[in-house]
């Protein structure tokens with residue numbers, strides 16, 4: 035009995051001494067279940083200078099820490115868990131986590147002002163299995179940032195400002211099972227962006243700005259069961275792109291701008307064969323199918339090629355690589371020359387300006403007319419045909435016909451009074467006046483002609499007079 039009392043007193047003394055000697059006032063230090071140093075929600079503006087070297091877990095979340103020094107955790111060789119989320123960290127000194135070879139979990143989420151991390155920040159964290167970098171205002175991830183993180187299983191990068199990912203950035207993450215990239219500003223997924231992710235199970239890339247996915251982007255993702263791509267700007271996605279996803283069970287593709295014409299056929303076929311569960315795919319164009327679920331259409335609804343503008347057509351077939359254009363049902367040879375060496379995202383005008391030097395004058399005009407067509411809103415004009423199965427998109431021969439029609443019916447005929455002699459129309463053939471015609475301002479042309487006629491008439495009257 036007395037022995038127990040003595041032991042209790044002794045223990046108290048030891049704990050007291052330990053706390054006095056090594057635990058800052060605002061913090062809580064305890065040894066079970068693990069040696070823990072906890073100072074959360076204490077309005078700390080800096081990481082405590084002295085953290086016991088034997089510490090295995092450090093909790094510093096919900097403070098106002100702004101800075102992580104290279105020396106902050108350097109002595110804690112046995113550290114396995116480090117939570118510094120929900121602070122205001124704007125800088126991490128290079129080497130801050132060096133030597134923490136036992137670290138398993140690092141949570142730095144909700145440090146909105148972090149914005150960037152140095153390439154070597156996580157180097158050597160060979161036992162890290164969870165890394166939270168979500169809501170850190172990250173604008174980019176440097177090449178090699180995840181190099182050597184062979185044990186990583188959960189990587190949270192969502193709700194940042196990422197607009198680009200380097201090829202092979204995840205290539206060492208053979209154990210990764212969750213990759214959360216949603217809520218960023220990614221425009222495209224390149225061929226090798228997900229290389230090496232052979233054990234990935236969940237890939238969330240929704241709520242980005244994706245308008246291009248390379249045909250081989252998913253080539254390593256044979257174990258992915260969940261893929262979210264909803265709320266992006268996808269217009270075309272070939273079924274073949276999804277075919278490496280052998281294990282897929284849950285697929286969400288809703289809230290994109292799907293083009294439901296011949297270009298959607300391979301996706302339609304893939305979806306028919308898909309055994310898992312998938313979201314709706316609301317058609318965006320053509321107008322008569324807008325809002326309908328691609329999965330519920332008949333394959334014959336997808337015959338033909340919708341009459342859509344460059345602006346609407348951003349995905350897939352309009353991608354950076356020529357090969358992807360070649361097998362499209364809508365793209366003609368001329369578009370190849372348009373695309374070669376240009377970016378999928380450049381607008382019609384930049385296409386044209388880059389293409390001009392290599393193209394004979396006649397073709398230039400054809401292209402500038404294509405541009406006019408591209409920008410015009412078909413719904414606003416009488417000449418718009420709701421017959422979507424007509425293969426307008428085949429720009430080569432068909433486009434010239436419809437363009438000629440457009441010129442004849444829509445511009446010249448509606449503009450020129452029928453009484454105007456034919457030869458009066460000739461001066462406006464190519465060089466000067468027609469160039470002034472701007473897309474969407476068809477009223478510019480009639481004014482020009484009226485002015486011309488007026489002027490000619492005036493001169494005529496003038497000469498008659500004298």
Ligand SMILES: *[C@@H]1O[C@H](CO)[C@@H](O)[C@H](O)[C@H]1NC(C)=O
Pocket residue numbers: 087088089111112
């Ligand atoms: C780290 O843990 C090992 C094994 O548990 C122990 O021997 C060593 O003393 C610890 N290091 C420190 C600095 O506490």
Ligand SMILES: *[C@@H]1O[C@H](CO)[C@@H](O)[C@H](O)[C@H]1NC(C)=O
Pocket residue numbers: 098100122124147
């Ligand atoms: C976070 O730090 C920035 C400077 O990096 C400062 O301007 C801002 O006021 C801080 N925010 C809070 C909530 O403390």
Ligand SMILES: *[C@@H]1O[C@H](CO)[C@@H](O)[C@H](O)[C@H]1NC(C)=O
Pocket residue numbers: 184185206207208209
């Ligand atoms: C997965 O992690 C284990 C141990 O952490 C490691 O030995 C193994 O090499 C990793 N696998 C891959 C594919 O990197």
Ligand SMILES: *[C@@H]1O[C@H](CO)[C@@H](O)[C@H](O)[C@H]1NC(C)=O
Pocket residue numbers: 243265266267289290291
């Ligand atoms: C991209 O998609 C978002 C939501 O999915 C939409 O709000 C936005 O208008 C789209 N942008 C373009 C250029 O289509």
Ligand SMILES: *[C@@H]1O[C@H](CO)[C@@H](O)[C@H](O)[C@H]1NC(C)=O
Pocket residue numbers: 395396397399400434
């Ligand atoms: C447009 O191109 C086609 C063939 O590429 C050519 O036959 C036609 O004359 C061109 N039209 C104009 C107005 O230059």
Ligand SMILES: *[C@@H]1O[C@H](CO)[C@@H](O)[C@H](O)[C@H]1NC(C)=O
Pocket residue numbers: 341407408410411412417418419421424425426436440
């Ligand atoms: C395509 O749209 C243009 C207007 O943008 C229209 O003049 C043309 O007739 C359409 N072509 C077809 C085949 O519907």
Ligand SMILES: *[C@@H]1O[C@H](CO)[C@@H](O)[C@H](O)[C@H]1NC(C)=O
Pocket residue numbers: 421423424425
């Ligand atoms: C649509 O156009 C095709 C030829 O381009 C024609 O055969 C068909 O009758 C048209 N359908 C309608 C509804 O106008």
Ligand SMILES: CC(=O)N[C@H]1CO[C@H](CO)[C@@H](O)[C@@H]1O
Pocket residue numbers: 414415416417448474476
């Ligand atoms: C014939 C016709 O409806 N023309 C219209 C084409 O579109 C322009 C601009 O959208 C209108 O101003 C024209 O009336």
